[in-house]
Amino acid sequence: MNSVSVIGCGNMGSALIRGLADTEYTVTACDVDEAALEAVAGAADRTTADIDEAAAAPLVVLAVKPDVITTVLDALDLSADQTLCSVAAGVETDVLAARTDATVCRLMPNLAAEYGEMAAAMTPPGVDDARAVFASLGTVVELDEELMHLATAINGSGPAFVFYLIDAMQTAGVEGGMDPDDARALATQTFRGAAETIQRSDRRIEASIDAVCSPNGTTIEGMHVLWDGDCADQLQSAITAAEHRSKELAAEVDHE
Structure with a gap:
């Protein structure tokens, strides 16, 4: 897995994009807001407003707000050999899995991802390809799903x-x-x-x-x-x- 797409270039998405710019991974940034794309243009390898283009990466990161995540998920057509990771607070993996064929996981990172000093919680344990990508941005702790709300409070907030x-x-x-x-x-x-x-x-x-x-x-x-x-x-x-x-x-x- 050497290519990552980040859909959503707000505060958290842009922090992930800028952090990944200093790693071996090729990064595609996707957002419908042209100003948001311009802000990360210097860090991403490519920028796009086309969600289908972003969906081509082996790892697709959803860095959108919880209230729009199901809408974005329904617009994504991912296959079983891809991995989808959500960083939306509170959105559990069963919600993700019900809307995609991809392997799903959740990440609760923080803004220090931009500097490679991120503290992040990830669930479920064992999604090793995604974990390897995020470990390049800092510390990743694998947790069971029921502890992710607490992790959201500790290292996210x-x-x-x-x-x-x-x-x-x-x-x-x-x-x-x-x-x-x-x-x-x-x-x-x-x-x-x-x-x-x-x-x-x-x-x-x-x-x-x-x-x-x-x-x-x-x-x-x-x-x-x-x-x-x-x-x-x-x-x-x-x-x-x-x-x-x-x-x-x-x-x-x-x-x-």
Whole structure:
């Protein structure tokens, strides 16, 4: 599988297209919006508004909104030797399989695909040709279908939650007198470095927190504020709310 079509060149579709531009795969971008095609023209090998042309690739990625996915599916004529992958939140594989002869899978990626730093969940396990393509864009975790709503909340919606936290740290720096660019640089690199530290270590996250917290030091004072507050509860509630919405979207598509 050396050719991929991405149908839908919005935020997520364009991130996948730009990420794949740095890989070995040939990419066709498809959208009815000429402006969207122009925006990815420098990254895609070809652009087209013709869905039949996009449907010729061994792997066809549907990066369209859940409310139009069945309409797009009905316009696609795929064969059993092709693979169809949807990145539409909440749209389950049985909805896809009922409308195509292709092998189907779902991917919940995030915008970091553009930089090869994507975190993605994929179902069902075992669609190895598609998994190999997406693994070129970052980390892919294979999950059972019932966990995809939760993955949608964690790694799909999660970047927005992290952006919110970065902004809070940046704002604290600016309000304390820092130059905004300096505060942004420190906040963003702190999150990146912290994530890299966790990825490269096999110790529990609690142990990593302890490693930063010197007795009677600055970090432990800040951690007491977080432990005594509801930061963790609020973040978990945000994930639960996003997961619930993913389930609602699935029900809306199922009833079409």
